[in-house]
Amino acid sequence: MIPFRKMHGLGNDFVVVDARADGALAALAITPARAAAVADRHRGVGCDQFIVLEPPGEGADVFMRIWNPDGSQAEACGNATRCIAALMMAETGRDQVVVRTVRGNLPSERLPDGSIRVDMGPPSLGWRDVPLAEELDTTHLPMTIGDVADPAACSMGNPHVTFFVGDLDRLDWQAIGPQAEHHALLPARANIGFAQVLDTDHIRVGIWERGAGPTLACGSGACATLVNAHRRGLTGRRARVDLPGGTLQMEWRLDGHVLMGGPVATAFTGELDWDALPA
The missing domain is CATH 3.10.310.10 (Diaminopimelate Epimerase; Chain A, domain 1)
Structure with a gap:
């Protein structure tokens, strides 16, 4: 059985599994099918994204991997970043932590009202950065x-x-x-x-x-x-x-840099029967 936590930021909800311990990530052997099964709202726990916590790497408190309900991976998720930042703040006792994603390190802080604000970094504005299929002005697309x-x-x-x-x-x-x-x-x-x-x-x-x-x-x-x-x-x-x-x-x-602040919450905790999920 694998412990999990169900969290959300404004109803944008996540199933969070901690795989930071030695050997934990390999033992999970996460596949797109397993990630999709967890996210399934009828046969799984149900979520907008399945979040896996991994060892942090340089300059961060944790690495956050993001799986979509269709089994694909996402490069960024602002509300999940705020949720994981709140977890790391509770774990470390600090009001400032760094969450790492494939996008890079995202500094986060707790504000006086208790909300969590994350520095999402600068946007990329070029057509190749989006990316688009052809060279176009990204302020006006012919769609x-x-x-x-x-x-x-x-x-x-x-x-x-x-x-x-x-x-x-x-x-x-x-x-x-x-x-x-x-x-x-x-x-x-x-x-x-x-x-x-x-x-x-x-x-x-x-x-x-x-x-x-x-x-x-x-x-x-x-x-x-x-x-x-x-x-x-x-x-x-x-x-x-x-x-x-x-x-x-x-x-x-x-x-x-773009800053984003708002509330986060834990809805409930539970355990996943990982062996029952499709491989």
Whole structure:
């Protein structure tokens, strides 16, 4: 039996397994099928991402590997980073820790109100960075799907495309999301955001996550939303970003780094019958 913890940031939920002990990762022998089985909401525990904690590497407190419900791996996940940062803070007794992902080291801190803020690093704005299938201006992409068009794109370690819409409530964005994720311009697929700018410091967004579908929140998606909105001249460098599951406080600093802050929670703990999962 393998202990796990179910955590969430604004309802963006994760199953977390600790594989930092000697031999633990090899013993788990995680495969895409096993990761997908854990994430299955009907036959598994159910989550937006399955998170495996691994030995940290240089300059970090922990390495976080991110598995999507379809068995693919994600390069970044802002809300999961905040959850794991909170775990490391409880473990170390410190209010500042570093979580490492394939994107690199992400410094995180506990704010006076108890929320967790993570430095997600700078966005990548070039067409190869997203990546796109051809050389294009990433502030305006020639994409039209149903009622949406002319999105912006960037990478937060994982690819993001943001459509700006007039009224999110009147848009069936969950039907558009899978079409946009698999658009021919996006060879690595992408997370798709649908953003309604309410004011220069207030954005409302729904996000279709690559490999996961619609989620209550997406931290890297909120980062990309602010970056793309500011690049289009729609907002300043700070904004409240409202997602279906709650609110994140965002800042794109002048040094290029994107900061994201919000609450995290543990829902429950349990044990996985690992041998019963498909190999």
